[in-house]
Amino acid sequence: MILARVIGEVWATRRDPRLARAKLLVVRPHAIYEPAFATRHLVATDDVDAGVGDDVVICLGAPARASLGSDDTPVDAAVLGVVDRVELSAEAQTAPGAAPGIRRALGVPDGAGHARGEPASSARRGPSGEGSGTL
Amino acid sequence: MFLGRVAGTVWSTVKWPEAKGTKLLLVRPYRLGDLPPGVVAADGAAPSEPTDDLVVCADTLDAGPGDDVIVAFGHAARVAVSEKLPPGSKPMVPIDAAVVAVVDRVEIAR
Amino acid sequence: MIRGTVIGQVWATRKARGLEGQTLLLVAARDADGRAIGRLVVASDTLDARAGDDVTVAFGSGARNVLRPGPDNRDLLCDAAIAAIVEGAG
Numbered sequence: 001m002i003l004a005r006v007i008g009e010v011w012a013t014r015r016d017p018r019l020a021r022a023k024l025l026v027v028r029p030h031a032i033y034e035p036a037f038a039t040r041h042l043v044a045t046d047d048v049d050a051g052v053g054d055d056v057v058i059c060l061g062a063p064a065r066a067s068l069g070s071d072d073t074p075v076d077a078a079v080l081g082v083v084d085r086v087e088l089s090a091e092a093q094t095a096p097g098a099a100p101g102i103r104r105a106l107g108v109p110d111g112a113g114h115a116r117g118e119p120a121s122s123a124r125r126g127p128s129g130e131g132s133g134t135l
Numbered sequence: 136m137f138l139g140r141v142a143g144t145v146w147s148t149v150k151w152p153e154a155k156g157t158k159l160l161l162v163r164p165y166r167l168g169d170l171p172p173g174v175v176a177a178d179g180a181a182p183s184e185p186t187d188d189l190v191v192c193a194d195t196l197d198a199g200p201g202d203d204v205i206v207a208f209g210h211a212a213r214v215a216v217s218e219k220l221p222p223g224s225k226p227m228v229p230i231d232a233a234v235v236a237v238v239d240r241v242e243i244a245r
Numbered sequence: 246m247i248r249g250t251v252i253g254q255v256w257a258t259r260k261a262r263g264l265e266g267q268t269l270l271l272v273a274a275r276d277a278d279g280r281a282i283g284r285l286v287v288a289s290d291t292l293d294a295r296a297g298d299d300v301t302v303a304f305g306s307g308a309r310n311v312l313r314p315g316p317d318n319r320d321l322l323c324d325a326a327i328a329a330i331v332e333g334a335g
Contacts, residue, residue, distance in 0.1 A: 207324045
């Protein structure tokens with residue numbers, strides 16, 4: 001799954017019947033593990049009433065079909081939940097790794113509102129906008 | 136699957152009863168640039184810079200920040216989460232990434 | 246599927262039941278020109294691949310077919326598997 005910010009909504013009357021009346025949100029991933037996503041936004045089904053400005057967890061791929069109750073739905077991205085809090089751990093940066101020679105300076109991702117290398121923050125979600133909030 | 140470092144935790148109110156109570160961890164995948172130089176010819180390999188590829192993963196093994204883990208994607212993630220459900224229940228949960236192992240040892244050939 | 250080179254192996258005692266008995270190899274992914282792209286994949290191995298071997302890795306349902314071919318393999322915990330050990334490529 002990935003973390004994303006809800007930036008809008010899509011309305012469509014003419015749609016695959018298996019999408020029924022599911023809400024369709026436009027989300028901007030904070031980080032993405034699929035390098036092909038050059039558009040920097042996804043349309044995801046939403047059944048938890050997320051709103052614009054909310055940070056959400058997005059499920060990608062075939063398992064996202066389960067969000068509408070059946071594996072037969074034409075869905076590849078779904079809101080799993082609205083984020084209450086994100087905590088990045090400072091000790092994760094210094095714990096010895098299982099692999100010899102693997103060292104990683106784990107920085108805080110851009111847009112977190114503070115510079116790389118600072119201790120982890122567990123601030124609650126702030127007001128929406130570029131670079132604000134916990135992420 | 137990928138090898139990664141647990142970097143943090145996500146708290147989210149999740150709607151599906153099967154997924155309720157599932158811990159969500161933030162995992163940063165290791166890349167080739169994290170390994171000692173010379174393991175593989177470095178031409179074109181991505182540098183060892185922190186990137187923004189944090190993956191949110193369901194956790195059924197009580198992994199914690201600092202642990203090195205293996206994460207499975209897609210249907211395999213649903214299979215892993217279903218191991219914790221009552222036998223016979225269909226894995227109808229929208230989970231696409233799950234921690235499937237906490238790593239004891241990685242051996243890299245030189 | 247992607248191409249890659251086996252660079253190591255991963256061991257874990259604390260793991261999901263579905264991983265029991267699987268040999269897990271660490272593979273450095275390569276692009277079409279054979280250049281390492283930075284991505285690392287952990288893949289199940291049934292072909293006795295060794296460090297240094299050039300391999301192809303299958304993902305998803307294709308990976309499950311390497312472990313157990315057929316339509317009844319949805320219970321397998323596998324999302325990546327070494328499908329072939331490459332001898333040469335043009």
